[in-house]
Amino acid sequence: MKATVVDGVEVGTTLPVVAVRFTRERLVRYAGASTDFNPIHYSEHFAKQVGLPGVIAHGMLTMGAALRVVTNWVGDPSRVISYAVRFTRPVLVPDDADGVEVEFSGSVSAIDGSLVTVSIEAISDGRKVLGAARAEVDLGVRVPHRDREP
Amino acid sequence: MPITEAHAGRRYPPCDPYQVSAAKITEFVTALGDDNPRYRGESPMAPPTFAAVISAQAWDQLFSDPELELSLGRIVHGDQRFTFMRPLHAGDVVVATVTIDKVRVRSGSELISATVDIASRDGEPVCTAQATLAHSRKAAA
Numbered sequence: 001m002k003a004t005v006v007d008g009v010e011v012g013t014t015l016p017v018v019a020v021r022f023t024r025e026r027l028v029r030y031a032g033a034s035t036d037f038n039p040i041h042y043s044e045h046f047a048k049q050v051g052l053p054g055v056i057a058h059g060m061l062t063m064g065a066a067l068r069v070v071t072n073w074v075g076d077p078s079r080v081i082s083y084a085v086r087f088t089r090p091v092l093v094p095d096d097a098d099g100v101e102v103e104f105s106g107s108v109s110a111i112d113g114s115l116v117t118v119s120i121e122a123i124s125d126g127r128k129v130l131g132a133a134r135a136e137v138d139l140g141v142r143v144p145h146r147d148r149e150p
Numbered sequence: 151m152p153i154t155e156a157h158a159g160r161r162y163p164p165c166d167p168y169q170v171s172a173a174k175i176t177e178f179v180t181a182l183g184d185d186n187p188r189y190r191g192e193s194p195m196a197p198p199t200f201a202a203v204i205s206a207q208a209w210d211q212l213f214s215d216p217e218l219e220l221s222l223g224r225i226v227h228g229d230q231r232f233t234f235m236r237p238l239h240a241g242d243v244v245v246a247t248v249t250i251d252k253v254r255v256r257s258g259s260e261l262i263s264a265t266v267d268i269a270s271r272d273g274e275p276v277c278t279a280q281a282t283l284a285h286s287r288k289a290a291a
Contacts, residue, residue: 020183029181033174035206038222050224050286059227064182064199071197077188077237080198084231 009116009139015073015106020065022057022091022124023099030061044095056090062102062129063087066120069106070135073118079137081115086131091124100124106135114140152219152287153253153260161249162211167271168204170196172240178203196238202230205266205279208248212264220262220285228261228282235275244268244276251280258287 027041036058039046047055063085071077093099102124110117120133175196179189188195213222238244245268252263266279 033177033181034203046223060202063230067199068184071186077198080234082233083198086229087227
């Protein structure tokens with residue numbers, strides 16, 4: 001296995017940054033879409049009652065938005081074969097029109113044949129909110145799982 | 151008696167079959183703000199983390215198990231790992247099964263590691279979703 005270059009991709013290659021604005025509206029949309037109706041994601045009163053500083057974003061919203069760094073880059077999201085994160089700091093989402101911006105960046109951290117590991121960083125309010133965020137993508141020639149011709 | 155280490159290994163019955171729909175994919179990618187064309191059109195693919203929708207259904211079995219005394223509002227997601235065997239598309243029908251892997255009881259909280267196995271109705275593995283959930287027994291000081 002050559003651990004150097006796959007189609008011009010090298011360890012250290014950086015991926016274009018994706019910035020996503022998290023507002024209360026987005027949290028409500030994600031709650032409905034994901035069916036995660038934990039009130040810490042929409043009720044200030046409830047969030048404070050369980051010891052949080054305020055309404056926080058769904059970890060899975062942050063995780064899902066962060067993967068856009070990788071899927072924008074590879075184009076075909078079916079190339080993602082694994083994806084893992086730790087939720088190290090909650091993303092506080094204020095109840096105003098601006099919300100909070102979360103900036104996602106990524107760089108290639110390992111190459112093993114056609115398998116490329118991308119390490120992702122997520123920054124909100126100047127601080128990292130995800131730890132050990134890594135997605136593994138297969139950039140090799142792939143046989144489709146099934147015929148999906150229109 | 152709330153959740154304890156002794157619940158490790160508990161496997162719940164499979165959830166009702168879940169049919170992935172184009173409408174749900176659209177809702178999900180709109181929430182993420184993701185305009186990848188693969189998620190649109192006649193036979194859209196579900197984004198990889200759409201597996202969370204199906205996992206949530208399986209986790210509900212934990213939250214509704216009276217023996218565990220868990221409350222959704224006191225859950226915070228600690229970590230999440232997905233392993234994808236194949237992508238999901240609109241029209242696919244899958245079945246999720248959740249297993250409690252490990253429980254660590256701390257003072258006033260529990261850390262629950264659980265795996266959701268998502269498979270086709272024929273049992274073909276589609277995705278494995280492993281999570282650690284932190285459950286607080288009472289409000290933090």
